[in-house]
Amino acid sequence: xxxxxxxxxxxxxxxxxxxxxxxxxxxxxxxxxxxxxxxxxxxxxxxxxxxxxxxxxxxxxxxxxxxxxxxxxxxxxxxxxxxxxxxxxxxxxxxxxxxxxxxxxxxxxxxxxxxxxxxxxxxxxxxxxxxxxxxxxxxxxxxxxxxxxxxxxxxxxxxxxxxxxxxxxxxxxxxxxxxxxxxxxxxxxxxxxxxxxxxxxxxxxxxxxxxxxxxxxxxxxxxxxxxxxxxxxxxxxxxxxxxxxxxxxxxxxxxxxxxxxxxxxxxxxxxxxxxxxxxxxxxxxxxxxxxxxxxxxxxxxxxxxxxxxxxxxxxxxxxxxxxxxxxxxxxxxxxxxxxxxxxxxxxxxxxxxxxxxxxxxxxxxxxxxxxxxxxxxxxxxxxxxxxxxxxxxxxxxxxxxxxxxxxxxxxxxxxxxxxxxxxxxxxxxxxxxxxxxxxxxxxx
Amino acid sequence: xxxxxxxxxxxxxxxxxxxxxxxxxxxxxxxxxxxxxxxxxxxxxxxxxxxxxxxxxxxxxxxxxxxxxxxxxxxxxxxxxxxxxxxxxxxxxxxxxxxxxxxxxxxxxxxxxxxxxxxxxxxxxxxxxxxxxxxxxxxxxxxxxxxxxxxxxxxxxxxxxxxxxxxxxxxxxxxxxxxxxxxxxxxxxxxxxxxxxxxxxxxxxxxxxxxxxxxxxxxxxxxxxxxxxxxxxxxxxxxxxxxxxxxxxxxxxxxxxxxxxxxxxxxxxxxxxxxxxxxxxxxxxxxxxxxxxxxxxxxxxxxxxxxxxxxxxxxxxxxxxxxxxxxxxxxxxxxxxxxxxxxxxxxxxxxxxxxxxxxxxxxxxxxxxxxxxxxxxxxxxxxxxxxxxxxxxxxxxxxxxxxxxxxxxxxxxxxxxxxxxxxxxxxxxxxxxxxxxxxxxxxx
Numbered sequence: 001x002x003x004x005x006x007x008x009x010x011x012x013x014x015x016x017x018x019x020x021x022x023x024x025x026x027x028x029x030x031x032x033x034x035x036x037x038x039x040x041x042x043x044x045x046x047x048x049x050x051x052x053x054x055x056x057x058x059x060x061x062x063x064x065x066x067x068x069x070x071x072x073x074x075x076x077x078x079x080x081x082x083x084x085x086x087x088x089x090x091x092x093x094x095x096x097x098x099x100x101x102x103x104x105x106x107x108x109x110x111x112x113x114x115x116x117x118x119x120x121x122x123x124x125x126x127x128x129x130x131x132x133x134x135x136x137x138x139x140x141x142x143x144x145x146x147x148x149x150x151x152x153x154x155x156x157x158x159x160x161x162x163x164x165x166x167x168x169x170x171x172x173x174x175x176x177x178x179x180x181x182x183x184x185x186x187x188x189x190x191x192x193x194x195x196x197x198x199x200x201x202x203x204x205x206x207x208x209x210x211x212x213x214x215x216x217x218x219x220x221x222x223x224x225x226x227x228x229x230x231x232x233x234x235x236x237x238x239x240x241x242x243x244x245x246x247x248x249x250x251x252x253x254x255x256x257x258x259x260x261x262x263x264x265x266x267x268x269x270x271x272x273x274x275x276x277x278x279x280x281x282x283x284x285x286x287x288x289x290x291x292x293x294x295x296x297x298x299x300x301x302x303x304x305x306x307x308x309x310x311x312x313x314x315x316x317x318x319x320x321x322x323x324x325x326x327x328x329x330x331x332x333x334x335x336x337x338x339x340x341x342x343x344x345x346x347x348x349x350x351x352x353x354x355x356x357x358x359x360x361x362x363x364x365x366x367x368x369x370x371x372x373x374x375x376x377x378x379x380x381x382x383x384x385x386x387x388x389x390x391x392x393x394x395x396x397x398x399x400x401x402x403x404x405x406x407x408x409x410x411x412x413x414x415x416x417x418x419x420x421x422x423x424x425x426x427x428x429x430x431x432x433x434x435x436x437x438x439x440x441x442x443x444x
Numbered sequence: 445x446x447x448x449x450x451x452x453x454x455x456x457x458x459x460x461x462x463x464x465x466x467x468x469x470x471x472x473x474x475x476x477x478x479x480x481x482x483x484x485x486x487x488x489x490x491x492x493x494x495x496x497x498x499x500x501x502x503x504x505x506x507x508x509x510x511x512x513x514x515x516x517x518x519x520x521x522x523x524x525x526x527x528x529x530x531x532x533x534x535x536x537x538x539x540x541x542x543x544x545x546x547x548x549x550x551x552x553x554x555x556x557x558x559x560x561x562x563x564x565x566x567x568x569x570x571x572x573x574x575x576x577x578x579x580x581x582x583x584x585x586x587x588x589x590x591x592x593x594x595x596x597x598x599x600x601x602x603x604x605x606x607x608x609x610x611x612x613x614x615x616x617x618x619x620x621x622x623x624x625x626x627x628x629x630x631x632x633x634x635x636x637x638x639x640x641x642x643x644x645x646x647x648x649x650x651x652x653x654x655x656x657x658x659x660x661x662x663x664x665x666x667x668x669x670x671x672x673x674x675x676x677x678x679x680x681x682x683x684x685x686x687x688x689x690x691x692x693x694x695x696x697x698x699x700x701x702x703x704x705x706x707x708x709x710x711x712x713x714x715x716x717x718x719x720x721x722x723x724x725x726x727x728x729x730x731x732x733x734x735x736x737x738x739x740x741x742x743x744x745x746x747x748x749x750x751x752x753x754x755x756x757x758x759x760x761x762x763x764x765x766x767x768x769x770x771x772x773x774x775x776x777x778x779x780x781x782x783x784x785x786x787x788x789x790x791x792x793x794x795x796x797x798x799x800x801x802x803x804x805x806x807x808x809x810x811x812x813x814x815x816x817x818x819x820x821x822x823x824x825x826x827x828x829x830x831x832x833x834x835x836x837x838x839x840x841x842x843x844x845x846x847x848x849x850x851x852x853x854x855x856x857x858x859x860x861x862x863x864x865x866x867x868x869x870x871x872x873x874x875x876x877x878x879x880x881x882x883x884x885x886x887x888x
Contacts, residue, residue: 205762278767297769301759308752315745315781318649323722325741326770337759 007370007441010291011389012425014332014439015372018284019427022376022434024065024135024200025072027275032198034073041196042272048077051129051194056081056096057117057186059110059142060135060212062200062275062432064091064098070131070198071096082120083133084113084141089431106143106151114144118181124193132186132195135275136202136433138212144180146246146255153240154178164233168210173221173229175213176258177250178243183258186215188265195269201276202433204301204337208271217271219258223250276300277336277435280376284334284437293332293441302337302438306351307358307409309339313440314362317369320442329368333440341381347413350381352436353424356388357414361405364395368443374425377433383415385424387436397421451814451885454735455833456869458776458883459816462728463871466820466878468509468579468644469516471719476642478517485640486716492521495573495638500525500540501561501630503554503586504579504656506644506719506876508535508542514575514642515540526564527577528557528585533875550587550595558588562625568637576630576639579719580646580877582656588624590690590699597684598622608677612654617665617673619657620702621694622687627653627663627702632709634660639713645720646877648745648781652715661715663702667694720744721780721879724820728778728881737776737885746781746882750795751802751853753783757884758806761813764886773812777884785825791857794825796880797868800832801858805849808839812887818869821877827859829868831880841865 020026032041039046048054054077056070063085071078071093081096086103101110124130145154157178161171176183187195197216199208208217226247230236236244249255259265273279278300288295298316302309313335320331327333339351349357355373363369374380374387395405401420408417418424464470477484481492492498498521500514507529515522515537525540530547543557568574589598601622605615620627631639641660643652652661670691674680680688693699703709717723722744732739742760746753757779764775771777783795793801799817807813818824818831839849845864852861862868 205766278763297763297767299756299759299763299769301762301766302756303759304752304755305749308748309756311748312743312746312753312756315743315747315779318745319722319741319743322649322745323741325743335759 007443008389011370011372011439011441014284014287015374015437017287018280018437019376021283022275022280022432024062024432025069027200028066028069028198031272031274032073041270044270051127053079053128055079055120055124055130057121058133059084060138061086062135063133064089065431066133067093067096080120082117084110101141103137103140106140110141110143111151114142118189121189124190126192128193130190130193130195132197132216134197134212135200142181145178146180149178149242149246153242156240157243160235160238166233170229172210172213173225176219176221177223177226178246181215182213183219184214184217184265185258187269188259191265197271198274199271201273206273206276216269218261218263218266222257223247227251275434280434280437281334281336288332293330294327295332296327298333298335300336302335304339306339306341306354310355310358311362314359317363317440317442329442330444331442335438336435338435343412345411345413347411348383348416349412349414350383352380352387353414353418356390357405357409357417360390360394363392366392370441372439375436376430378427378430386427387425388418388423389425390423451887452833455814455816455883455885458728458731459818459881461731462724462881463820465727466719466724466876468506468876469513471644472510472513472642475716475718476517485714488714496571497523498573499523499564499568500575501565502577503528504582505530506579507577508533509875510577511537511540524564526561528554545585547581547584550584554585554587555595558586562633565633568634570636572637574634574637574639576641576660578641578656579644586625589622590624593622593686593690597686600684601687604679604682610677614673616654616657617669620663620665621667621670622690625659626657628658628661628709629702630659631713632703635709641715642718643715645717650717650720660713662705662707662710666701667691671695719878724878724881725778725780732776737774738771739776740771742777742779744780746779748783750783750785750798754799754802755806758803761807761884761886773886774888775886779882780879782879787856789855789857791855792827792860793856793858794827796824796831797858797862800834801849801853801861804834804838807836810836814885816883819880820874822871822874830871831869832862832867833869834867
């Protein structure tokens with residue numbers, strides 16, 4: 001039933017190249033090189049002989065692989081290390097300990113591990129190097145409320161803010177001001193040691209202060225902002241007393257603000273994105289060029305309702321066929337980011353499979369067009385597929401099997417649409433997440 | 445309040461260039477040139493001395509200006525002419541008569557005029573030239589049901605099909621098979637004369653057989669398709685008897701099929717798009733290049749829910765600022781087509797103003813970004829504005845006036861958001877329609 005074609009094979013190869021760049025191990029090895037006693041981190045070079053001890057700390061879903069990569073690079077040089085990871089996300093390591101903790105709901109194991117990470121960071125002195133490994137989920141996996149506030153109270157604040165429609169920025173402002181490490185405070189703890197923070201971004205646009213709530217990054221928000229948010233949503237009477245007291249203490253200067261840009265805490269800090277959607281998109285684009293396609297990176301910032309976003313993508317495909325704009329065939333358009341699905345049906349699927357289904361309807365009957373959409377984490381929605389791949393014959397092949405594409409789209413049932421067609425992309429869980437990749441190929 | 449800037453001025457100039465290419469008079473003069481006794485129509489050259497008489501026929505909202513352009517070109521050579529136009533859409537003409545008729549609901553004045561057009565076309569002989577002027581609204585403005593079917597019965601069919609979710613293709617298939625001129629049948633009437641059909645397209649992708657139901661274009665659909673549509677939607681018992689009888693007559697061969705590709709009716713026919721969204725987009729792109737912008741035509745096929753489509757456009761703006769992809773600043777991205785708005789509020793606005801409002805929210809605070817969205821017909825939704833223009837300061841300027849952009853978007857009240865800001869684009873009615881233009885500028 002499935003028609004293999006060069007376009008399909010190429011689309012899969014381009015996706016694979018993007019995926020590879022998002023692999024935590026690969027991502028670190030691409031950006032951190034060991035040359036004898038030198039460690040090149042992005043543009044910066046560190047002389048390992050300058051440092052007495054090296055500590056490794058951090059947290060996030062990709063923590064195990066990132067720790068593995070650092071042990072590869074610094075064999076025998078690491079003094080101690082502790083990284084918080086999700087339950088079951090382990091790796092064979094020599095020195096760095098992995099502490100399993102709760103995600104997406106933080107738990108006491110997370111608090112315990114984060115406390116130990118803080119203790120380790122405090123040990124580091126002026127002649128020590130601390131490497132911090134941050135990845136998606138790092139905010140939940142590195143919970144450490146200030147003394148007097150419980151994990152439950154912290155979560156109550158988040159729930160209250162979500163319920164009244166607060167923005168993610170506003171929620172993060174609060175989170176940073178009731179945490180001991182978020183909002184740059186981990187960097188302050190690491191000081192006076194040298195700090196290298198290696199970051200795998202799962203946030204659109206890679207805002208350093210947002211990823212895992214930016215534990216090693218200057219914070220622009222203030223206790224006053226927190227209070228304004230409480231007032232804006234009329235929460236003063238509903239916020240847990242302990243939280244309110246802490247914010248008040250901050251307002252009156254009895255508790256220190258998070259470190260701002262220019263703070264000495266960051267004098268010896270390097271924050272480096274080693275993996276991100278844009279880096280994956282660029283790696284995919286590189287592969288597409290090698291395969292001979294005129295290649296355009298559309299955007300890694302793509303958001304919005306999936307089926308509508310798909311329409312704009314297929315509109316570009318149609319223009320390529322119609323007039324050779326924005327680029328002439330053989331053309332490859334790549335976009336990244338993460339769309340949303342407003343569930344109306346009761347089917348099984350994910351945003352990438354739904355994108356592919358909506359796109360299949362739009363390109364039905366077109367020749368020499370292949371569209372792939374897949375998540376870099378390998379699990380699109382609550383399914384075992386990363387995404388799906390479609391072409392101009394998909395709708396007809398579905399109809400031959402008595403599958404009505406409109407009905408499956410209406411029911412948000414893209415998984416059951418693609419499963420019998422054999423058009424699912426199955427990678428298995430990749431233990432990384434730099435959001436989604438969409439690859440549009442238009443043949444000559 | 446309004447901040448004039450070079451970016452804004454350039455965006456408006458680029459829009460104006462696109463608008464100019466869509467002007468019916470200009471559109472015809474760009475594609476039809478008179479050089480002495482020669483008439484160059486696109487790539488083809490006609491020797492006017494070959495023709496004894498020249499007739500001008502047609503219909504559509506831009507009919508008056510198109511007729512004006514043809515009279516300019518063929519001064520003194522036109523024998524007679526009749527073009528159906530919307531009530532009040534008139535022009536000073538010497539020979540060609542304009543017949544005012546109903547739009548979007550066809551009326552008896554339309555039927556009467558179309559009958560006269562058919563009579564005129566029948567007069568044309570082998571040595572005559574017929575010029576047909578087609579523009580948006582031409583389907584409603586050129587109504588001529590087959591004998592025995594009334595205008596009301598024809599409209600009943602359309603309403604029944606719309607109500608059961610039939611596609612526009614299916615509705616057109618029916619329309620063509622109960623009309624005397626649609627689906628290429630006007631070309632058959634003009635035969636054996638030479639026929640030049642000049643078309644101003646208001647349909648995405650410029651499908652010749654769809655614009656005004658393709659009176660001069662081969663038709664691929666059949667009476668059998670009509671019957672299948674009746675059966676598919678279980679309409680056989682609900683369709684007016686006269687219509688059913690006509691389709692049955694067609695099925696049994698008692699009534700002729702619409703002319704198919706290769707039919708002799710088209711042996712001396714030239715169909716030429718003189719104005720379209722893509723041509724307007726290209727003219728705008730040309731202007732942007734002249735102004736020094738790296739320019740990309742995204743697509744003229746853009747459809748979808750306006751605010752979601754806006755998100756994909758602003759995602760591209762963000763990537764330009766972030767990484768210089770898909771093109772580095774100073775950058776101009778141009779898209780066309782026509783989006784939709786699912787009304788949820790009770791405000792006043794149109795798809796272009798809503799696009800601009802949604803975009804303004806996304807780009808709030810960004811520097812050196814201007815986004816313009818406007819319809820080429822000059823009347824966006826039920827408003828006197830063509831669209832609106834926004835930049836990174838728009839949201840702040842609105843807040844300074846106590847206007848909450850989210851509320852106005854929620855209420856579909858974009859007109860009242862932009863009016864106090866002075867950011868509406870007011871062109872007045874342009875008497876043309878090649879859908880919308882969106883212009884995104886990102887400065888250096």
